[in-house]
Amino acid sequence: MTDPARPLGRGLIPFAFLAPALAIESAIVLYPVLRTTWMSFHDVSLFRPGSAPFVGFGNFARAFADPVFWLSLEHSLIWIGVVVALQFLLGFATALLLNQSFWWRGLARALVMIPWALPSVIIGLMWTWMYDYNFGVVNDLLMRLGVLREPVAWLARADTTLPAVMLALVWQGFPFFAVTILAGLQTVPKEHLEAAVIDGASALQRLRHIIIPAIADVLATVLLLRTIWVANSLDVVLVMTGGGPGYATYTLPFYAFLKAYSAMEFGYGAALSLLLTALLLLVVIAYVRRTAQTLAS
Amino acid sequence: MKRRAFLKLTAGAAIAGAVARPAIAKPVTVRWWHHFDNPQASAAGLIARFEAANPDIKIVAESIPWGGGNDYYARLFAAVIAGNAPDCAMVKLNNLSRLMEMQALEPLDERIAAWPERGDISDAIWSINKAPDGRRYYLPLQYVVIYLYYRADLFAAAGLPPPVRFEDFEAAARALTRGGVFGFGMRGGAGGYDNWGPFVLGGGASFEAGGMISEAALKANRFYVGLGTQAKVIPPSAPTDGFQQIIANFKAGRTAMAIHHVGSSNDLVAALGDRVSAAPVPRAPDGKGWTLFGDESSAVLAGSQQKEAAFQWIAFLSTGANNVDFNKLTGQLSVTTSGAALDPIHQPRFVAASAASLASAAVLPNSSKTPDFVASVWPTNMQQALLGQIEPDAMMRAFEAHFRG
Amino acid sequence: MTGRRTLLLRFVAVELPLLAILAFAIGPYVWMVLTSLRPDSDLAAFPLSYAPSAVTLEHYRALLAHTSFAGNLLNSLIVACGAVIVGLCASVPAAYGFSRFRFRGRRLLMTQFLVINMFPVVLLIIPLFVVMRSLGLLDTFIGVVAGHSTFSIPFAVWMLTSYLNAIPRDLDEAAALDGATRLQTIRLVLLPLVAPGLLTTAIYIFVTSWNEYLFAMMLSGDHVRTVTVALQLFVGEFTVQWGLLTAGGTLVALPVTLLFLIVQRRLVSGLTSGAVKA
Numbered sequence: 017m018t019d020p021a022r023p024l025g026r027g028l029i030p031f032a033f034l035a036p037a038l039a040i041e042s043a044i045v046l047y048p049v050l051r052t053t054w055m056s057f058h059d060v061s062l063f064r065p066g067s068a069p070f071v072g073f074g075n076f077a078r079a080f081a082d083p084v085f086w087l088s089l090e091h092s093l094i095w096i097g098v099v100v101a102l103q104f105l106l107g108f109a110t111a112l113l114l115n116q117s118f119w120w121r122g123l124a125r126a127l128v129m130i131p132w133a134l135p136s137v138i139i140g141l142m143w144t145w146m147y148d149y150n151f152g153v154v155n156d157l158l159m160r161l162g163v164l165r166e167p168v169a170w171l172a173r174a175d176t177t178l179p180a181v182m183l184a185l186v187w188q189g190f191p192f193f194a195v196t197i198l199a200g201l202q203t204v205p206k207e208h209l210e211a212a213v214i215d216g217a218s219a220l221q222r223l224r225h226i227i228i229p230a231i232a233d234v235l236a237t238v239l240l241l242r243t244i245w246v247a248n249s250l251d252v253v254l255v256m257t258g259g260g261p262g263y264a265t266y267t268l269p270f271y272a273f274l275k276a277y278s279a280m281e282f283g284y285g286a287a288l289s290l291l292l293t294a295l296l297l298l299v300v301i302a303y304v305r306r307t308a309q310t311l312a313s
Numbered sequence: 314m315k316r317r318a319f320l321k322l323t324a325g326a327a328i329a330g331a332v333a334r335p336a337i338a339k340p341v342t343v344r345w346w347h348h349f350d351n352p353q354a355s356a357a358g359l360i361a362r363f364e365a366a367n368p369d370i371k372i373v374a375e376s377i378p379w380g381g382g383n384d385y386y387a388r389l390f391a392a393v394i395a396g397n398a399p400d401c402a403m404v405k406l407n408n409l410s411r412l413m414e415m416q417a418l419e420p421l422d423e424r425i426a427a428w429p430e431r432g433d434i435s436d437a438i439w440s441i442n443k444a445p446d447g448r449r450y451y452l453p454l455q456y457v458v459i460y461l462y463y464r465a466d467l468f469a470a471a472g473l474p475p476p477v478r479f480e481d482f483e484a485a486a487r488a489l490t491r492g493g494v495f496g497f498g499m500r501g502g503a504g505g506y507d508n509w510g511p512f513v514l515g516g517g518a519s520f521e522a523g524g525m526i527s528e529a530a531l532k533a534n535r536f537y538v539g540l541g542t543q544a545k546v547i548p549p550s551a552p553t554d555g556f557q558q559i560i561a562n563f564k565a566g567r568t569a570m571a572i573h574h575v576g577s578s579n580d581l582v583a584a585l586g587d588r589v590s591a592a593p594v595p596r597a598p599d600g601k602g603w604t605l606f607g608d609e610s611s612a613v614l615a616g617s618q619q620k621e622a623a624f625q626w627i628a629f630l631s632t633g634a635n636n637v638d639f640n641k642l643t644g645q646l647s648v649t650t651s652g653a654a655l656d657p658i659h660q661p662r663f664v665a666a667s668a669a670s671l672a673s674a675a676v677l678p679n680s681s682k683t684p685d686f687v688a689s690v691w692p693t694n695m696q697q698a699l700l701g702q703i704e705p706d707a708m709m710r711a712f713e714a715h716f717r718g
Numbered sequence: 719m720t721g722r723r724t725l726l727l728r729f730v731a732v733e734l735p736l737l738a739i740l741a742f743a744i745g746p747y748v749w750m751v752l753t754s755l756r757p758d759s760d761l762a763a764f765p766l767s768y769a770p771s772a773v774t775l776e777h778y779r780a781l782l783a784h785t786s787f788a789g790n791l792l793n794s795l796i797v798a799c800g801a802v803i804v805g806l807c808a809s810v811p812a813a814y815g816f817s818r819f820r821f822r823g824r825r826l827l828m829t830q831f832l833v834i835n836m837f838p839v840v841l842l843i844i845p846l847f848v849v850m851r852s853l854g855l856l857d858t859f860i861g862v863v864a865g866h867s868t869f870s871i872p873f874a875v876w877m878l879t880s881y882l883n884a885i886p887r888d889l890d891e892a893a894a895l896d897g898a899t900r901l902q903t904i905r906l907v908l909l910p911l912v913a914p915g916l917l918t919t920a921i922y923i924f925v926t927s928w929n930e931y932l933f934a935m936m937l938s939g940d941h942v943r944t945v946t947v948a949l950q951l952f953v954g955e956f957t958v959q960w961g962l963l964t965a966g967g968t969l970v971a972l973p974v975t976l977l978f979l980i981v982q983r984r985l986v987s988g989l990t991s992g993a994v995k996a
Contacts, residue, residue: 033815034827037808037871043853044868045834048845052837062390062844063411063681106739113736118728126979127740130747133974135929135946137953138967142746148558149550150567153749156766169550172501174700177553187746192922195978196877199918199985203884230884237880241873248838251931258503259689261552261696269838276841277383278688280411280681286841293836300832304825350954352962353784375940378950384935391844391936395851557958565764576956584762644956 052286060283062276068283075287085288087263088271092247092292095182095267099246102186104239107193112223114194115201125198132191140255143184147171171257174264181256181265189246193238200234201227233307240303244296268292341619342371343626346389346402348379350576354642363629370622375399381503393417393614400617401627404451406608409444410681418450419613424624425449430632433649437671441606445679451610452627455636455645457574458670459507459605460663462581464569465590467494475592479512479536482570482595486546489569496546498568501699502555506677506691507605508572511594512537515603518709520678525713531706533597538698538705552696563589574607576644578663591666593673606674609645682716690715747971754778754964761960777961778969787966790948793859794928795973797944800863801927802920805870809919812871813878814904818890828879831872839869843936850937857939865933870923877922881915882908914985921978928974945970 056075058068079085114125131139146153147170155167170180204227212222228235250270257265259274269292276285347356360372378384386408392398393415404412412418425431431439434453442451463475467489476482486496500508516533518525541547548568550558556573563571564584572594581589596602611627613620630639637652646667647653656664677683694708753761754777756770763771781787816828846865847856855861885908893903909916934944949966952959 030815030819030821030824033811033819035811037812037831037875038827040804040808040864040868040871041831041834044849044864045842045846047849048842049834049837051845052841061414062394063414065394065415109735110739113732113739116728116732118733122979122982124736124740125982125985126975128743129925129975129978130744130971132925133929133971134747134967135931135949135970137931137946137950138750138963138970141953141958141963142750142967146746146749148561149548150562150565150764151761151766153766167549169548169552172550172552172554174702187742191743195921196918199881199914200884202914202985203881233880233883237876241876244832244835245873248836250838250840257553258692260502260692261700262693262702263697269840272838273840274689277387279685282841282844289838289841292838293833296836297829297833300829300836304829348955350957351959352948352951353780376951378935378947379953379955380935380950382955384950387843388936391847394844395848397851397856556956561762564762567764574956580957584759 053290055283056286056290058283060281060286062280062282071283075284076291078284079287079291084263084266084271085268085291088266088268088288089291091178091264091266092268094178095185096243096247099182099185099189100239100243102182103189103242103246104193106186106190108197108235110190110194111197111201114198125195128191128194130191131187132189132195134188136188136251137255139184139188140252143180143187143252144171144256147180172261174261177257177261177264181253184252184256185246185249188252189242192242196238197231197235200231200238203234204230236303236307240300243299247292247296340369340371341622342373343401343619343623344373344375344399345623345626346375346377346399348377348385348403349642350379350644351642352376356639356642359630359635359638362635363626366629367622367625370619370625372626390415393616396616398614398616400619400623401611401613403454404610404612406442406451406610406676406679407683407687409451410679411684412612413444413446413450414681417615419615419617419620420448420450421452421613421624422449424621424628425452428628430628430649433633433651434631435648435650437674438648441608441674441676442610451612452624452631453608453648454611454627454631455609455640455643455648457576457607457645458667458674459511459572459574459594459607460591460666460670461594462563462571462573462577462589462591464489464563464566464585464588466588467569475590476570476595477592478598479516479595480598483536483540483544483546486540486570487544490546494566495548495562495568496570497540498554498559498562498571499541499547499551500554500556500559500572501541501552501692501695502558503688503692504556505554505695506687507607509537509691509695511572511596511602511604514675515594515601515673516597517601520680520716522717523713525709525716526706531709534709535705538695538708541699542701552699575646575659575663575667578659579644582660591663593666593670596673602673604670604674606671606676607645608676609643678716680716686712686715747968750964751968754961754968758961777965781962781965781969785948785962786943787945787948787969790943790945791969791973793942794945794970796859797862797866797934797942798924798927800859801866801870802923804863804867805874805923806916806920808867808871809874809878810916812875813882814908816875816879817882818887828876831875835869835872839932843932846933847936856937857941859942861937862934862942862944863927865937866927866930867923869933870926873926874919874923877919878912878915881912881918884915885911917981917984921981924977925974929970 057070057072059071060068110128114121145151149155149167149169154170155164158164159167168176170176208226209222212226248269250267250273253259253265253267253270259266259270268288272285272288275281275288356374360374363372364370377388389402398417438453438456442449442453444450468475468485471488473485473488476485490496513530513533517527517529518533524530541551548562559571560573560577560580562568564581594602594604611630613623613627617623629635631648633649633651636647636649637655640647641658644658647656690711694711697703698705698708752770755773757772757774760771816824850856850861855864889907890903893907898906929946931946931950934947938944938947949963949970952963952966
């Protein structure tokens with residue numbers, strides 16, 4: 017694959033291509049990231065700007081000893097696993113369907129964008145109202161369909177709140193998968209598919225043996241990106257439940273946010289976020305290693 | 314000797330002369346941050362009136378999203394840190410200690426002492442607004458007092474008078490919990506400590522050392538949590554109900570009583586008319602009561618280059634007719650005695666209930682731990698207790714540990 | 719031929735499931751639209767009624783006439799378009815660099831891009847505010863665009879890299895053999911083929927900027943108010959302006975939807991056998 021006339025990896029040419037992106041990132045976000053990292057090693061209170069004693073790993077040790085941290089981590093892991101999986105499956109199915117030809121395909125594709133286009137405040141308030149005990153559409157429809165005999169306080173019970181909020185997140189995020197995978201499906205070589213049809217392969221076989229391998233890289237990438245996004249999302253939780261009832265919907269980014277903005281303990285909040293970042297970093301490194309292997313082969 | 318005295322006199326005269334000479338009026342711009350519930354409300358009228366009376370001061374008003382308080386204060390703190398703070402802003406007491414620790418506020422004692430309209434604000438309100446270090450950083454702007462809304466028609470049908478003591482309250486709630494209606498729309502979500510306070514703080518608990526775990530405090534809290542877990546007079550959604558839910562439920566007739574304040578009165582009257590009325594929150598058997606004073610004040614920021622002009626503006630807003638016009642934009646009550654008598658926007662029975670509640674109105678302690686108590690410690694413990702995940706006593710111990718531990 | 723049967727088959731296998739998915743996708747939105755068309759008094763009605771007691775446009779009228787919402791929509795549009803332009807200008811070259819070159823530190827640089835997005839933005843916001851202030855970019859379009867593109871660029875780079883990776887290197891080499899320079903290869907061969915991916919990345923940046931709240935709230939003021947901040951202003955301390963909020967919520971989704979309706983036609987397969995053979 018290497019062209020001897022154009023040696024790879026030599027010279028500054030690749031970095032010239034990276035320059036604009038790197039420049040913007042360093043100018044804007046480098047300082048905040050470094051500062052947040054610095055804060056995690058100090059006892060920083062936003063309203064005590066003068067004193068920020070160095071505490072080393074103190075904040076991290078405090079996190080490990082903090083039962084709310086472990087609870088938030090557990091919720092975050094469930095949250096990430098379930099939400100990303102459901103968003104992905106629904107989005108993938110939608111992309112496959114939207115790739116077929118039928119006369120209202122354009123309209124369908126556009127309508128699917130709607131959940132993604134709405135800001136979190138609207139999503140949070142709408143879904144909270146839909147789950148309302150007295151005025152909620154969810155209770156009303158389920159009672160009319162005979163599934164429920166009396167309304168359920170979806171957002172006030174420890175067992176239903178997290179799934180309820182996760183449903184809202186799945187709704188919000190599946191269009192992203194639908195659109196990105198739809199674009200990826202465009203790169204599947206048509207002639208391979210046609211040859212497979214001629215050979216008598218079923219739709220499922222075509223999916224497994226031609227489509228998925230062709231877009232594997234795209235799928236893996238969007239899964240990774242979405243996992244990071246979902247792991248860090250806290251807007252909708254904030255609006256819908258504020259972490260409640262009790263600690264039922266505390267996720268790690270939400271807890272970090274609460275510590276930073278409500279208790280103003282920025283150092284501890286920063287440490288909590290860094291722990292989440294470290295977790296995600298492991299996932300990213302694993303991904304990068306695997307793709308480097310497949311690309312090198 | 315003579316020479317020194319002569320020099321002193323000359324210096325004194327020179328200084329006096331400098332002060333007596335009229336200051337050259339240089340137009341200054343005052344940046345003012347505010348938040349109004351209704352985005353259609355605009356302070357333009359008040360600003361025009363002020364600028365007409367003070368031609369050398371220009372007011373630039375910025376409306377900042379409230380976002381449950383988080384957004385507004387995140388902006389304010391960030392601006393203070395970045396050196397970009399406004400000259401004056403609307404502020405609440407729950408953030409006073411933090412702003413003080415950041416040294417963000419300008420003490421206003423001398424300016425208030427020289428302010429001719431200060432007598433129009435009652436002593437009770439002045440004393441609530443004082444900072445822990447004895448100085449004044451806040452100028453009262455408006456307020457609400459938490460009281461009890463009740464369905465006058467349902468109470469009349471059941472032959473019950475509006476509740477006065479805790480026992481009356483529980484009896485009424487039990488009597489009215491039937492046919493899908495719940496006696497009390499308890500607010501268990503964020504901000505619900507204003508429902509909890511009257512029963513528990515009014516029942517003997519306090520924020521002093523050991524005040525949350527005294528016998529009386531624990532008993533009062535068990536009673537309050539028991540309204541949900543034993544008497545079952547609250548809707549199943551109560552643990553996470555916020556003010557929207559309790560007002561919506563009360564409006565639709567799903568609850569017979571709700572605890573809130575005059576800010577929602579017009580909305581309720583529009584839906585219920587004469588069927589809704591208000592009374593002060595119930596009191597303990599010994600007659601003592603507690604209710605929340607919902608404050609809002611103005612402050613001048615320490616980094617301002619136009620402190621005098623900024624003070625002129627905020628003093629203008631807290632003066633008589635201006636204050637009443639300001640309240641028209643926000644729906645709260647005037648801090649001035651003259652303005653309170655005029656109230657053109659609220660129905661009299663709700664203003665009366667607020668006034669009757671002022672005597673037992675108080676604020677949460679001025680501690681930097683209070684905002685965290687409000688946003689996180691109180692809701693999580695209350696919700697867990699209502700769901701039976703922890704004992705009510707554990708809740709009170711957690712509060713004690715938060716403030717003292 | 720078997721026209722009837724394939725039509726029925728297509729309906730059951732494709733259109734029916736899609737209708738179900740769309741019902742899920744737009745159901746809550748439709749509910750919001752319905753709410754925006756009813757008078758406020760309907761909201762307190764119990765039990766729930768689906769049909770409005772009266773259809774009214776008063777909320778839309780109030781929204782457009784008495785608030786700055788229309789202007790906010792325009793601001794959001796400007797910011798989002800700006801973020802797309804800046805974002806693509808930075809990510810397309812970067813993605814090309816990552817896809818077509820192998821160099822030391824490549825994996826590290828790709829990873830570090832993502833690290834930024836792995837931090838919850840809420841914690842970065844106050845130091846970011848200080849940075850923006852020192853650059854003099856507060857309450858300016860450039861400031862918000864810079865903030866938005868900074869957080870879109872990492873994802874955009876990764877997405878574009880993977881779309882570019884799907885295009886075989888043979889094409890680059892074939893073009894080089896034909897005498898094309900690197901830039902000509904990019905312009906004439908790669909960009910047309912990666913157009914669906916480019917479009918998707920542009921859509922991603924646009925939507926991310928469009929519904930973004932935190933930056934818009936912190937970094938802008940009265941001059942550059944986006945639509946997400948405007949909507950938050952309807953959620954007050956003591957009241958929620960449901961009529962204005964639902965009317966605004968209905969309108970805020972429309973530009974994105976319309977935009978996608980127009981551009982989605984370009985989402986066609988760019989890779990045909992012809993290109994590979996030639």
